[in-house]
Amino acid sequence: MVQKVDSDPGRHMQNQSAVEEFILLGFQGQPALLFTAFLTIYLAILLGNGLILVVTTCDSALRTPMYFFLRNLSGLEICYTSVLLPKMMANLVTGDLTISLQACATQMFFILFLGATECFLLAAMAYDRYLAICLPLRYMMIMNHRVRARLVAGSFAISFPVQLVQIGLIFSLPFCGPNVIDDFFCDIPPVLNLACADLFLNELAVYLENVLFVIVPFFLILASYVYITRTILRMPSKTGRQKAFSTCSSHITVVSLFYGSAMLVYLQPKTPDKVVSLLYTIIIPLCNPLIYTLRNREVKAALSRLFGRKPSFEVSSEIT
Template sequence: MNPDPSTEWKNQSTVTEFILLGYQEHRTVLFIAFLIIYLAILLGNGLIVVVTTWDPALKTPMYFFLRSLSGLEMCYTSVTLPKMMANLVSGNLSISLPACATQMFFMLFLGATECFLLAAMAYDRYLAICLPLHYMTVMSHKVQIGLVAGSFTISLPMQLIQIGLIFSLPFCGPNEIDHFFCDIPPVLSLACTDLYVNELAVYTENILFVIIPFVLILASYAYISRTILRMPAGIGRQKAFSTCSSHLTVVSLFYGSAMVVYLRPKTSDSVRADKVLSLLYTVIIPLCNPLIYTLRNREVKASLSRFLSQKEFFKVNTG
């Protein structure tokens, strides 16, 4: 009598760690480049957090959400870059299954949080432009905290279920992941069992935490565009466009790369492209966010200038 396939898979599940192949050419150059990028991400986003907290002129809902986004970006990048830099330095490419599960959980959790946080920022802009007379009443501090807290907690149960489903699978080898972090598609490709339930869970998560927030953002900007186009041409319309352009740029970059990676059909040729695109939303966008929000925002630039001038004045006088 043939043995139970599930028992056979369990007996073959000897993989205790994965090998993150990542980027192994020009390791020294890549380490220096990623170290500079990581420090720039921490510095740029950290400055936004500090300045928007320090300046009373920026105590508005828009900057509360921007501060939350910058803090999120620092956490998001810290999930992948330190491990990747450690691999480049040591040459040790292994990651244990528990560490892989932890890394994947935080990537999924923080990625879903960013989707909802970007949707909350779009809702904030909708209220400010379409319903300005009710803006401060509706967007109270309690509502702001609720939206940010909700963005962080709404996906938590699903991510725990997702990680449980993935890492309860048997992995029989090979154990090499052609990626620089533990992402769902390359990890699932190593499982030696039927993946119907896992694929269903991935598609469900994509709909709940990618598509729905994106649709809410599109709906918000549809109303915003209609309201702006009804405004008389002049400073009011220009300011409205200006307050939305930075957020739209970030949304386009983040959702554009994430949707290509997670929603397109997987082929053998898509692995390398996914690895490059993952760099965009895990590294490049967090690096560009401070530039996008400061170069296109006069209030943040003015506040940053005042903050740096004050610190320099304090340094000179205490020196």
């Protein structure tokens, strides 16, 4: 009797060895020390961004478009790190490094969704600075409550369906093993590296997503600051130029850190660097409140009023 030979051994391997969970290697070292470090960072992120949420909501002096966007950015940072850090800390405490395919897909979706939303939110903040500096007489008329609410809602709305499609494409792939992810969260490059299928469509989707959510907002920000710089350089007063630059400095710093680290990861997807990933997923949300408070007298004055203290400096009128 002639034995029937399976014409597709790869399919047989997929059926017999389908991966149901991944192993997140994370950071190797002393679990107690790493847990303490990440817990401290997480609490600092919650405290710093939470204070910005409170002070920009409660203080009437900060109810301007610029601080409306800052409040949304802080809320986004809290959600973003809450997707990552609790799972990391749980892995360190329990020693269980596994994550199911469903949990991995959910984590990846929220990371992509919130990260892409932040890209467009940063672009909206650059547009806000463009209007404030280049069109100051029409600023409040253009950047009214309805417009800024639509800009924020649009940042979320653009990202949501695209990331759903992206997650569907990725997790419809067969994963036959190995199942070890050399990272601390479910990111696109290391997960795709584990798939046993043709990745052309997925790599094309990743490329198009990078263009839409990284390159396009970046060039919108760049264009805004070209016009801003040209306008500032034409100002006759040195004091006016300094005030105008001061209203942009914090945003420029955040954009430089965020886009610089994100591009290092996603424009070279084959070999992602855990340290670089740590920078833009955790360290930048930790630094953002410091950047926006240490460099902003209005926020420092509002924090002083919040805690019942008189500001130790005079708050000068700035372009808001």
